[in-house]
Amino acid sequence: MEKFLQLTLTGLTNGAIFSLVALGFVLIYKASDVINFAQGDFLLVGAYITFAFVGQMGLPWTVGVFLTMVLAVLLGLLVERFVLRPLIGEPIISVIMVTIGLSSMLRAFVSSIWGTTGQPFPPFIPNFNVNIGTAVIPADRIIAIILAAILLIIFTLFFRYSREGIAMRATADDQQAALSMGISVKKIFALAWSIAAVTAALAGVLVANIIGVSGVVAGIGLRVFPVVILGGLDSIPGAILGGIVIGLLEAYTGGYLGSGLSQVVPFIVLILILMVKPYGLFGEVRIERV
Amino acid sequence: MLALNNVEVIYNDVILVLKGMSLEVPKGKIVALLGSNGAGKSTTLKAISGLLKPEDGEVTDGEIIFEGEKIHHLDAADIVRRGIFQVMEGRRVFEHLDVEQNLIAGSYTRKDRRNIRQDMEQVYTYFPRLRERRRQTAGYLSGGEQQMLAIGRALMARPKLMMLDEPSLGLAPLLVQEIFEIIQRINKEQGTTILLVEQNARLALEVADYAYIMENGRIVLEGEPATLKENADVREFYLGLNEVGKRKSYRDVKHYKRRKRWLS
Structure with a gap:
């Protein structure tokens, strides 16, 4: 029972981080219909930039994280301006291929500056543990949960009620029609990519805080695929729920069946979901009128 | 203009x-x-x-x-x-937005946001059926309702x-x-x-x-x-009437015996 409780808590906190990364995916997909294969590398860049500010330059972590967020916005804007804007109106598949290229570029950029060997992350989240019954959760994981919860609420409200949020969904639905409403597709894309880059950078910092900075951080991007497929590529509640389900699943299989299997199970779920419910649990179904 | x-x-x-x-x-x-x-x-x-x-x-x-x-x-x-x-x-x-959100998207360029509610009411008086369906996903509306929504959306921009x-x-x-x-x-x-x-x-x-x-x-x-409407070419090619003013019959096999005069 004690083991179960501990695994559940670990799963939930891992899930919160997954959800955070998945949010970035969903945001970009919702606005532009693009699956961003470079999402994991945004995490990597975010983690390394914070590492540079806090670990190498010795800035206080508040300043470091803040500067990282600013740079993440800048990265999002740059990507939109130089990678995506020339591709407006081109087939989605070309844009998706470009994000794969972007992923390699970012990874190369990081390893050319900081090298390829992993390094410990400067611990900046106050190091205390919270005991729930007999189980123990470290503070950084609690922060991950809180952050994910806050972002979930903000994004849900944003997409349902704000003009920019509605414009973003409209753009995802039909770019040309959105253009005919006077919605600036460029502005919408820039907004989506900056927000996604910021959430990714934050998630990157949280991940690096747990496992240290190294190329492995980018791997989270891949591990989040089952999450977004399960929840639905365009659903924010789906991203959160998917993150938690996959997090728990990984923790339970890791705890009871062996850690090797825990990496595989999410992908088995992915395949099953694609067979049974291809739009995911909460995804928008393609509307066909007869 | x-x-x-x-x-x-x-x-x-x-x-x-x-x-x-x-x-x-x-x-x-x-x-x-x-x-x-x-x-x-x-x-x-x-x-x-x-x-x-x-x-x-x-x-x-x-x-x-x-x-x-x-x-x-x-x-x-x-x-x-x-x-x-x-x-x-x-x-x-x-398609995935509801009727009201579609209308809001139409008003995207408006600066006087306070009047948007009022304009929405006006759209609903032109198209009462949209009011009934205001929370429905636009993709599931009938073709006629979608056309009404498309026009209503345009009205929201006050063009x-x-x-x-x-x-x-x-x-x-x-x-x-x-x-x-x-x-x-x-x-x-x-x-x-x-x-x-x-x-x-x-x-x-x-x-x-x-x-x-x-x-x-x-x-x-x-x-x-x-x-x-009196122009012979228009009558034949756009209104489907022949010279006498009757409906053109498909028995008239030589459909194109009349040459459009504007094609030199």
């Missing part, structure tokens, strides 16, 4: 679609643009509203003037802000010039009648100038104050609807 002078549009750098297209839309009127498939009607509208760029089209010659200013080099968003709104062919509602691209497409005759009545009401009550592209020549000639007929990327004929 709006004038096109010798506009030339080229797609993909090679395909010449508009070949010296000129037309004029006076303020407060309904102007119809007729023509068969591929004549360049939709291209004309897209050239005006700045929507050519995503399709690799470009205005390469001539000028488009709106209220005294050249607009053919502006962004689509700027053009909407100046008061031109295109209701695209095939309705193009945002000076509304361009409608085949509002009758794929709708039952009764609905078409209803929608055309509302278009006329909008023109009268809001003072909105309307440029109407249609395949349904009979209907368009009924509501329009002036009409242009387009073929092969240029205007071949223009005039008051009453005059056009």
